[in-house]
Amino acid sequence: DIQMTQSPSSLSTSVGDRVTITCRASQSISSHLNWYQQKPGKAPKLLISAASSLQSGVPSRFSGSGSGTGFTLTISSLQPEDFATYYCQQSYNTPLTFGGGTKVEI
Amino acid sequence: QVQLVQSGAEVKKPGASVKVSCKASTNTFTDYHMHWVRQAPGQGLEWMGWISPNSGGTIYAQKFQGRITMTRDTSISTGYMELSGLRSDDTAVYYCASAGMVVWGQGTTVTVSS
Numbered sequence: 349d350i351q352m353t354q355s356p357s358s359l360s361t362s363v364g365d366r367v368t369i370t371c372r373a374s375q376s377i378s379s380h381l382n383w384y385q386q387k388p389g390k391a392p393k394l395l396i397s398a399a400s401s402l403q404s405g406v407p408s409r410f411s412g413s414g415s416g417t418g419f420t421l422t423i424s425s426l427q428p429e430d431f432a433t434y435y436c437q438q439s440y441n442t443p444l445t446f447g448g449g450t451k452v453e454i
Numbered sequence: 455q456v457q458l459v460q461s462g463a464e465v466k467k468p469g470a471s472v473k474v475s476c477k478a479s480t481n482t483f484t485d486y487h488m489h490w491v492r493q494a495p496g497q498g499l500e501w502m503g504w505i506s507p508n509s510g511g512t513i514y515a516q517k518f519q520g521r522i523t524m525t526r527d528t529s530i531s532t533g534y535m536e537l538s539g540l541r542s543d544d545t546a547v548y549y550c551a552s553a554g555m556v557v558w559g560q561g562t563t564v565t566v567s568s
Contacts, residue, residue: 349516382555384499391549391558392491392499403556435499437555443515444489444501 350374350438354447361452367423369450371436376416380440383412383421386449387432395434396421426452456480458550458559465565471538474562476550483531484508486553490524490535492546493561500546505533540566 351374361367371381379399384392394403396412399419409424423430431454436447457479464472476488490502503514505524512524523536533550547561 386499391551391561393558394554394556397554437499437501439555442513443503443517446499446501449498 349443350377350440350445352436352438352445352447354434354436354450356450357448358451358453360454361426362454363426363428365426367426367430367452369421369434369436369452371414371419371421371447373417373419373438373440377438377440379415380438381412381414381419382437382439383410384435384437385430385432386435392435423452456482456553456557458552458557460548460550460559460562463563463565465567466540468541468566468568470540470566471536472540472564473534473536474548474550474564476533476535476559478531478533478552481531482553483526483533484528488524488526488533489551489555491549491551493549494543494546497546502535502548507533537564540564542566 353372355370381399383396385395386392395406400412411422413420433449433451435449459477461475466472484507487504489504492500505512507526514522521539526533545566547563549561550559
């Protein structure tokens with residue numbers, strides 16, 4: 349199975365800050381990397397697919413980059429509604445696997 | 455856009471089985487794989503497997519092999535996930551997801567307790 353490692357596991361930040369979350373795969377997954385946002389008590393929401401493709405309706409302050417084994421999710425200017433937990437997920441092969449999550453909090 | 459509506463919360467005893475349903479709102483049900491993902495309390499996301507509503511073909515995560523069965527009823531645009539031999543560590547919220555995991559159900563809480 350492909351292991352996905354996210355860092356940091358949590359971060360304290362403020363509105364307006366630039367936030368970067370990293371995700372590393374245990375083997376090359378090309379660009380088969382997705383990012384999700386999850387708020388408490390809610391289902392995950394797909395933000396970015398194929399490493400850098402922003403889903404419809406997702407604000408442009410979110411961006412993704414990387415390929416192979418290293419990926420990043422960047423929030424250019426954190427907004428109050430962005431406080432949540434973020435997960436990366438590889439869709440290169442089955443079993444699909446998720447990173448451990450990054451909790452973004454004040 | 456398709457919406458997914460899951461069945462209600464379940465409380466089961468250890469060793470029992472649970473069957474969770476996931477109904478799609480549109481006739482695009484057969485266009486996408488239906489995935490099942492679970493999340494234990496305070497933990498991360500765990501992919502369990504997927505079913506092709508079109509063919510009925512399935513792929514399960516090795517961890518659940520022998521205990522999980524995914525089925526579908528295309529006449530009512532509904533997918534099912536059945537997990538048997540329940541243990542306390544199967545207590546989790548179970549989600550279905552479709553349309554390339556863009557669309558998710560609201561989640562079904564399964565509690566396993568004696």
